[in-house]
Amino acid sequence: MMSDADADTKQRILAAAEAEFLARGYDRSRTQAIADRAQINKAMLHYHFRSKDELFAQVFREKAKQLFPQVEASLREQPDFIRFVCRFVDLYLAYLIENPFLPSYLMQVATNHVELLQQVQIDLPKRLVAAFEAAVKAKVIRPHDARQFVVSLLGMCVMPFVGKNLIQGFLGLDEREYHALLAARAEEIKRYVVLLLTPEHPPERRRTKEA
């Protein structure tokens, strides 16, 4: 049983923890900082959640649903696979711009808390692969390795976020320039998608054996 106040506190802690964990990662996060954000005492945190670990796990299980934007619907509707991927790129980049810490957070969970990752179900990538292979079979896109494509696509999307400081440092970009690069990122990736997948891109040097 849970009173309103109880639920509210618990929610505040969860929200505070999410902010802290996303921004700083598990190791650099402090239970004290989470308590401060939630405007409660550290003891409360341990009352509602056994430990930092347990809190982290609960936050992740909740957050796992939002690691990718909702694109499932459009996946079924869209008959044109290239258009679908382009739409995904638009959605995903807009989503990441709103939630820039998501990629690093996800990768940290993947490296340091694999068991958590395995507990949740994230099937967007596998669906993408399946849709990709169906599209190849239907000859609406050029034959290609679906897994490699997904890795490339994800890499191109998340690179500016997981490597923000790196990119700024390497290319010498100030905040404004960095954000300009971000804003133009979706177009860049879509160009790649179209270029790679459009079938019968007029003859290059080599051609695969196909009718």
Next chain:
Amino acid sequence: MMSDADADTKQRILAAAEAEFLARGYDRSRTQAIADRAQINKAMLHYHFRSKDELFAQVFREKAKQLFPQVEASLREQPDFIRFVCRFVDLYLAYLIENPFLPSYLMQVATNHVELLQQVQIDLPKRLVAAFEAAVKAKVIRPHDARQFVVSLLGMCVMPFVGKNLIQGFLGLDEREYHALLAARAEEIKRYVVLLLTPEHPPERRRTKEA
């Protein structure tokens, strides 16, 4: 002044620290673990290096030279920019397969120790951009935003390393399959490079205004 034994110990500590920091990152690394690896006492570590922080800094300053493989030479020799980039991709991926922790390490430094990153000089990316823009001007490659290209290229290269568990989980790959994907990765990226940069790729739908 430094005796041989002294230098040897210091080197052992540095080597041990590098291994630990690369594999686990700063936060999860333990001075005790480093001492164990180096077969010395924790006190020795603090004798040769003031603190964990100082040790980390020295390791990074040393490692910074090896964050990218040596490609400077071939950059000047190679007149064909596309070939040069392809060669870089081959070199870089082979290098990363040998040093799979480098990308994550670099990104962690970039996010949690920016000041260290700023102290060292890593000019490969800027050189790439410069060479890219020169190649555009010389019309040996298609006009394109150099910075976006570099971000894409890096993203495609490092994604399988920074997101190993993620990819394995998402795509359901066991170790063998993951390594197969890695082995084929260079070809995948080079395909992208050629596709994107080769000039006058026979007419698509739209064309840029150009002679």
Next chain:
DNA sequence: GTCTATAAAAAGATAGAC
């Protein structure tokens, strides 16, 4: 359910002998 006070554990750093 919430707090104050305190314990316990972990990890980094130092003192001092050899």
Next chain:
DNA sequence: GTCTATCTTTTTATAGAC
């Protein structure tokens, strides 16, 4: 230069009153 033993600090976790 190297060690053992110890201190200090940081951070997580619990006891117990209200």
